[in-house]
Each structure stands twice: as structure tokens, then as C-alpha cells.
Amino acid sequence: MSRVLVIGYGNVLRTDDGIGPAVAACVAQRCAAADVEVLSLHQLLPELAEPISQARQVVFIDASIDGVPGTIACWRLLPGPETEAAGPLVHHLDPQRLLELAQLLYGHAPAAALVSVVGQDFSLGEGLSECVRHALPDTVAHVDTMIAASSP
Amino acid sequence: MAQQISINPVTRIEGHAHISIQLNDAGEVDDAHFHVTQLRGFEKLCEGRPFREMPSLTARVCGICPVSHLIASAKACDELLAVRIPETAIKLRKILNLAQMVQSHALSFFYLSAPDFLLGMDSDPAKRNIFGILEREPEMARGGIRLRQFGQQLIETLAGKRIHPAWVVPGGVNEPLTPEKRDAILAGIPEAKATTQRTLEWFKSILGDYREEISAFANFSTMFMGLVGPDNTLEFYDGQLRMMDAGGNIINPNIPPYEYQDYIGEAAEEWSYLKSPYYRPVGYPDGLYRVGPLARLNIAERAGTPLADAEMEEFKQLSLQERMSSFYFHYARLIEILHGIERIEELLHAPDILDPRVQATASANSPEGVGISEAPRGTLIHHYRIDTQGIMTWANLIIATGNNNLAMDRGVAQAAKHFVKGEKIEEGMLNRVEAVIRAFDPCLSCSTHAVGQMPLHIELLSPDGAVVDQVQR
Numbered sequence: 041m042s043r044v045l046v047i048g049y050g051n052v053l054r055t056d057d058g059i060g061p062a063v064a065a066c067v068a069q070r071c072a073a074a075d076v077e078v079l080s081l082h083q084l085l086p087e088l089a090e091p092i093s094q095a096r097q098v099v100f101i102d103a104s105i106d107g108v109p110g111t112i113a114c115w116r117l118l119p120g121p122e123t124e125a126a127g128p129l130v131h132h133l134d135p136q137r138l139l140e141l142a143q144l145l146y147g148h149a150p151a152a153a154l155v156s157v158v159g160q161d162f163s164l165g166e167g168l169s170e171c172v173r174h175a176l177p178d179t180v181a182h183v184d185t186m187i188a189a190s191s192p
Numbered sequence: 193m194a195q196q197i198s199i200n201p202v203t204r205i206e207g208h209a210h211i212s213i214q215l216n217d218a219g220e221v222d223d224a225h226f227h228v229t230q231l232r233g234f235e236k237l238c239e240g241r242p243f244r245e246m247p248s249l250t251a252r253v254c255g256i257c258p259v260s261h262l263i264a265s266a267k268a269c270d271e272l273l274a275v276r277i278p279e280t281a282i283k284l285r286k287i288l289n290l291a292q293m294v295q296s297h298a299l300s301f302f303y304l305s306a307p308d309f310l311l312g313m314d315s316d317p318a319k320r321n322i323f324g325i326l327e328r329e330p331e332m333a334r335g336g337i338r339l340r341q342f343g344q345q346l347i348e349t350l351a352g353k354r355i356h357p358a359w360v361v362p363g364g365v366n367e368p369l370t371p372e373k374r375d376a377i378l379a380g381i382p383e384a385k386a387t388t389q390r391t392l393e394w395f396k397s398i399l400g401d402y403r404e405e406i407s408a409f410a411n412f413s414t415m416f417m418g419l420v421g422p423d424n425t426l427e428f429y430d431g432q433l434r435m436m437d438a439g440g441n442i443i444n445p446n447i448p449p450y451e452y453q454d455y456i457g458e459a460a461e462e463w464s465y466l467k468s469p470y471y472r473p474v475g476y477p478d479g480l481y482r483v484g485p486l487a488r489l490n491i492a493e494r495a496g497t498p499l500a501d502a503e504m505e506e507f508k509q510l511s512l513q514e515r516m517s518s519f520y521f522h523y524a525r526l527i528e529i530l531h532g533i534e535r536i537e538e539l540l541h542a543p544d545i546l547d548p549r550v551q552a553t554a555s556a557n558s559p560e561g562v563g564i565s566e567a568p569r570g571t572l573i574h575h576y577r578i579d580t581q582g583i584m585t586w587a588n589l590i591i592a593t594g595n596n597n598l599a600m601d602r603g604v605a606q607a608a609k610h611f612v613k614g615e616k617i618e619e620g621m622l623n624r625v626e627a628v629i630r631a632f633d634p635c636l637s638c639s640t641h642a643v644g645q646m647p648l649h650i651e652l653l654s655p656d657g658a659v660v661d662q663v664q665r
Contacts, residue, residue: 144323
């Protein structure tokens, strides 16, 4: 049976940019389902295309810089470039590009969503700012709900 | 009026850099420089730390090459312990180091440079990426991604995680290999080997299309430095540190690790935070030398594994003068990937590879340690001094990319003089100057021990320093 892939990504040494890995850690701790895999990553890389293509759903969790700090937003994602100008792709990808890569390379891009949390502080440092820390439980709950809703 | 071109940032390399091209009054390229604009100063950070932290601490120099630093650092720490490292631990470290080489070379070739070869140096920069390869040659894109994945997965299987693993420790490694892990790694070997062989055949078939680039991409006579095995084969973990002159003569067959500073000096230039190592007996700047895949293949007589031996024999049929072109770094990189996969397979079949005795333990027994290994980009040196309590009092790191700094700087000037015409930067012109740097696959986070990505900026300057044109990506 295909699985749900939860990918929390960001730089944990850049304060609120670490919200993705923080949510991933909480989800991994709470979720015992065998068909759920949780990854905590610094950034998205092309090698993820293969496991993504094998999942029935992917949930990305990332920090956002636009909006009121602590705001949680959920976005449905479709494969394709985030912007027209893809740029000189070096070491990281956005989720849509990764889905596109999964589709092109392996013939399948699963249903996907991005859960984002607006950060307040992206300076050097470990730990989350207060408002983002307060948003953590609700963000985890959002992800839990999405996992539950995707059960076959 | 003479002018200056600026390329800032340089793209598809590891770190942050900038190229400036100076034009003379006739509008011709007078000079060009490669500037590295990031600084962190890791050596100073290490002072005051317990030496046992050094492998993990110095691995943080870079997110691309943590394994290379782990290996060189652990070797320096082994010297501080003054113990004999278990043979199995050495084999496991070698496998990890080769896995790092495979994944790093795969990233350099397939992600960063292959778009130039497959889509053309003058192609649309928005398409010149892995997606462009995917559109044109999906099998190559898939193969490249999976080859890098093979190396990354191997690192994770052995060391627990891909970035900043803590498995390599002073005295050995902290966990033996299990039969399940060995078999999982071996299962990936045939595909990795086939991808590399297929890519090598393709790359050799297109070399004829790049005669101009071969002639002008940092193509000049230099010395080469690198490790070689006792039978003059490719060696990445240990061996003799050797220097070869531009005529192919071995001028120093075995630089003793503790005497490296008698042979390698480090100069500083005002235009870059990256220091410029040079061969001290010749002096600065004529003591310019190159390291990395091209240097290793020029210095070693053969690879030491069957498939790579055959490829290396073919490579060596090029004249030494031809093998001076830095464009051939790409060719050498592919041969090294093939060798790395073969050597990993060979090491995994060693009778003692599952031996549980993988770490020697001791207190610090020596005040000073030097560790030298080959990183994907070339020779890497870690040198530590500690006090009687095992606290770091001094560190010196000579990084693979740094060794190539003088050659990259000179190579940029050569390419700019050949390809840049007039006062306006054309896309293909810009890309070729960048591609010279890309051939070396520099890791500037490592080489300046600083954090960052590497976009590039090219500036065209007049003799009075005014910026006439610039491109930033």
C-alpha cells in the first residue's frame, strides 16, 4: 500500500525557518501508522522525486516570510514551476518543481499540499520565536488531520 | 575608454563568488580575476574545543562535503591518539569517503555541468538545468539523480545521516557494518556502474564538439598534487602526497605529512577571501599547482580497478599537453566515479568488512596531528595542535578548492581573453567564463570555511574602475 509522506524542511539554525523540521519531529513522535513516513530535511533535493512518486499523498511543511507571524496556511499543490523563471537550479527545489520532477521521471505526482507558517525571526539561532512556537500545536494538528483524511 | 565586466554571482557552483574582467582602451580583455566573497574563519572557532569534537565540528564547514572533513579530521585526531586504527575501520572510512566522492561528482557532472554539454553553452539559461536535461535526455537525468542518490544513500546507510554524520570518530568508526546494510549497498552497485559507463561513453563522444572550450578553459601547464597508492594507483584515503611538474616528472614523490608546510605556502590577495596555496620551493605565484580529479588522474599511473583502469588507459592516450586543459576535469570526474563504485564493491567483499572491532580508544598521546585525504575536489589537509588536556590550541585547514585558487584565477583570465569581445556581455560569453570555474567544481563554503550558496556576478570595468556592464544571477 502506498504511503503518506510528510516532509518538514528548513534551516534549524535560522530560528523560525526551523518550523518545518519542528513540525516533522512532532508528527513523527505522535504518528505510529505504518503507512506514514516523516522526513526532516534542510532543503528539498531532486533525489526526493522517487519517494514522492511512490507516495499516495505528500505534505510539505515550510516557513513563510509573507504575512502575519504565526499565521498557518494550507495550499494544494500542483506539479510545475513556482515561477516562470526557473533560474539556474543549484541545490534546492520548490515543492511544485519536485512534484513535476516526480511526474516527469517516474510518471506519478501524488496529491500534495503545503502547510506554511509565517515566521517572525529568521536570524541565526536555534529554537522558534514565541509566536511561531505558539503556532506549532495547531500546525501539527493540521498535518494530523490531512494524514487522517488521506487514509484509504 | 577601458572598462570592466562583472559576473556576480557565478552560478551553478558551491558558494558565493564574483568575476571581474578588465578591458583596456582598445576594448580588449586586459585581465580578469576570480573573487571569493565569503569568510567565516573556522580555524579560530576550533581553538579551545576538545579535540574529540573536531570531526563533528569541522564537518560543519560545509553541507556538501562534510564527509571529506570528517575523514581528514579523524585522521588528524588518530595522530593525536597515536594508536593503530583497526583495519576494518579503515576500510569502512574508505567506503564512506568514496561514497562522498561519487555523490559529489555526480552532482557536479549531472546537475551543474551536464546542462552545458547537453543543451549547449549558448542555450537559454532558464532551461540550462536538470529540467532541461530531463526534456532532452530523460534517461540521463534519471540516471544522474539516481547515481547521486546511490552515494547519498550509502552515506546514510553507513553513517546514519547524509549531512553531518557523527559515525567517523577519532580511532575509527563508532558502529560496525551489518550484513543487511552491506547487501543493501551492494544491490545498488550494478545500476550505478551502468549509469556511469553509459555517461562516460556519451561524454567521450561529444568531446569533439568542445575543442574551443578544451583549448581555452584554464588550459595551461601547471604542477599537479595528489595522493597516490603504494602501487601508483588512485588513492583517496591515504597514501603518498605527490607533486608532479608540468612535464610529467615527479618532483616530489612523497611529501611527509608533518612537513607539508615546507612545501605548501599560503598567500593572500586583496581581491579574495580565499587564500592561494602555492608550491613553496618554486615560490609565489609561479608555484601554482592543481588538485582534484584531473590532478589525480595525471599523477596516478592507473586506477587499480578493472573498468576504471581501461578508461584511464584511454584517457592517458591524450598527450600530457592535452591533459593540461581543465575542461578534462569533467572527464576525470566520470572515471573517478567508476573507480569509486568498483572500489566500494571490492571493499564490501573484503573478508573482515563485518568485523565488530572498529574503534581504537586512547587518551591524547601526541601534541600534534596532521590528516591528509583526497576530497572530491582535491587534497584536503587538517592540522591540529592540542595542550596536555586535549584542548585545541591551533588549527590549520588547507582545503581542496583553495589549492586550485591560483589556477581558477588564471583560468578565468584565459577564458575571458578568448571569449569576451567588446563592451557588452553576451550570454554564451558569460556562461563560458563561469563554466571554467564550474570545471574545477569549487566548493567555496569549504575553501573559505564559510557558509553560503554560490551564485556568481560578472562585472565589466573600465581602466578607471567604472562598471560598464554587469550580469547577476
